[in-house]
Amino acid sequence: MRKGCPYGTHRVIEPRGLLPQPAWKLDNSMNIYDNEVLIDVEVLNIDSASFTQIEEEAGGDEKKIAAIMTGIVKERGKHHNPVTGSGGMLIGRAKEIGPAWRGKSPLEAGQRLATLVSLSLTPLRIDKIKKIHKDIDQVEIEGQAILFESGIFAVLPEDLPQTLSLAVLDVAGAAAQTAKLVRPGDRVVIIGAGGKSGLLCLFEARKRAGVTGQVIGIAPRETSKNRAESTGYCDVVLMADAADALGIMNQVKAATGGAMADVTINCVNIPNTELSSILATRDGGLVYFFSMATSFTAAALGAEGVGKDVTMIVGNGYTRDHAAISLNIMRESPVLRKIFEELYS
Numbered sequence: 001m002r003k004g005c006p007y008g009t010h011r012v013i014e015p016r017g018l019l020p021q022p023a024w025k026l027d028n029s030m031n032i033y034d035n036e037v038l039i040d041v042e043v044l045n046i047d048s049a050s051f052t053q054i055e056e057e058a059g060g061d062e063k064k065i066a067a068i069m070t071g072i073v074k075e076r077g078k079h080h081n082p083v084t085g086s087g088g089m090l091i092g093r094a095k096e097i098g099p100a101w102r103g104k105s106p107l108e109a110g111q112r113l114a115t116l117v118s119l120s121l122t123p124l125r126i127d128k129i130k131k132i133h134k135d136i137d138q139v140e141i142e143g144q145a146i147l148f149e150s151g152i153f154a155v156l157p158e159d160l161p162q163t164l165s166l167a168v169l170d171v172a173g174a175a176a177q178t179a180k181l182v183r184p185g186d187r188v189v190i191i192g193a194g195g196k197s198g199l200l201c202l203f204e205a206r207k208r209a210g211v212t213g214q215v216i217g218i219a220p221r222e223t224s225k226n227r228a229e230s231t232g233y234c235d236v237v238l239m240a241d242a243a244d245a246l247g248i249m250n251q252v253k254a255a256t257g258g259a260m261a262d263v264t265i266n267c268v269n270i271p272n273t274e275l276s277s278i279l280a281t282r283d284g285g286l287v288y289f290f291s292m293a294t295s296f297t298a299a300a301l302g303a304e305g306v307g308k309d310v311t312m313i314v315g316n317g318y319t320r321d322h323a324a325i326s327l328n329i330m331r332e333s334p335v336l337r338k339i340f341e342e343l344y345s
């Protein structure tokens with residue numbers, strides 16, 4: 001059996017020398033190397049920024065969405081959206097485990113798992129698109145995928161529905177990072193508060209900021225505003241467009257009595273929201289860009305342009321124990337469990 005690199009560089013076709021995530025094209029043949037796991041894929045959870053872009057390009061037409069998705073995988077050997085640069089993750093069953101994995105991991109063939117590395121670096125073959133769930137960015141397929149030796153994954157818990165676990169695990173980094181970043185007494189602004197990652201962040205922000213802190217949600221529509229409010233974790237939910245930087249700044253100024261946010265967390269799925277996050281934050285504060293629609297250039301030059309000295313964190317999708325922390329929110333918070341079950345089960 002062929003021996004593979006732990007990071008999967010042996011699968012890179014173009015350009016040679018890159019790692020699988022930044023590479024344009026991967027080898028998606030399904031004969032495994034000694035340190036890979038072959039997965040029979042059941043569901044793809046397409047990253048929200050990516051699915052929103054594909055849906056818009058397809059004008060909402062499911063046949064066109066399917067054609068765009070299969071086109072991406074045919075061209076790149078992975079579901080790496082060339083417009084947004086983002087991926088998503090998947091659920092499937094381990095079919096074959098390479099000999100180099102044995103003894104290092106408790107994973108067994110036949111177990112159902114969710115990959116916690118992005119689809120943007122996962123060799124994937126789609127044989128058939130069975131069903132597209134537009135409302136939850138999930139797509140049932142027949143196909144196979146490869147997990148590298150360095151690839152993290154979670155065996156799916158027994159006590160939670162599969163689609164719910166997939167939804168939570170897709171954004172697992174957000175809440176776990178929030179838990180690390182928010183201190184007691186902080187004023188926290190969460191933009192996109194009624195979405196999947198936003199709701200999980202609300203829980204951790206409230207828990208960490210405590211009664212002396214302030215949690216401010218921002219949502220663009222009544223539905224998502226009501227959803228964020230119904231959690232009970234926000235002091236206030238503002239209805240505002242994240243692309244309207246001055247509007248957001250003024251609303252946050254009013255809500256914080258002029259102090260502005262100590263920590264701002266951006267969980268939206270649309271572009272051009274960097275400056276609203278920066279202007280909502282006090283000088284010396286911190287902005288965590290979880291959104292994959294964030295532009296590094298727009299954030300860096302935008303902050304400089306308005307003379308804001310804020311620390312900006314790129315939304316690393318991984319932080320230690322993120323899967324366990326995020327799945328546990330579904331057990332700790334009955335109100336979020338109910339919302340997630342209604343939306344994703």
Ligand SMILES: NC(=O)c1ccc[n+]([C@@H]2O[C@H](COP(=O)([O-])OP(=O)(O)OC[C@H]3O[C@@H](n4cnc5c(N)ncnc54)[C@H](OP(=O)(O)O)[C@@H]3O)[C@@H](O)[C@H]2O)c1
Pocket residue numbers: 047048049050086170171173191192193194195196197198218219220221223224225240241242243267268269270289290291292293315316317318
């Ligand atoms: N860093 C990582 O590793 C990682 C991993 C996964 C996902 N992501 C990214 O994280 C972001 C959020 O993902 P998600 O799954 O939580 O998405 P989601 O459930 O679709 O939530 C996005 C939220 O943004 C809100 N929104 C849309 N346009 C807005 C606007 N103009 N102003 C204010 N809010 C607006 C939406 O409100 P409505 O519901 O009213 O439309 C929605 O509640 C995406 O960009 C996704 O790509 C990052």
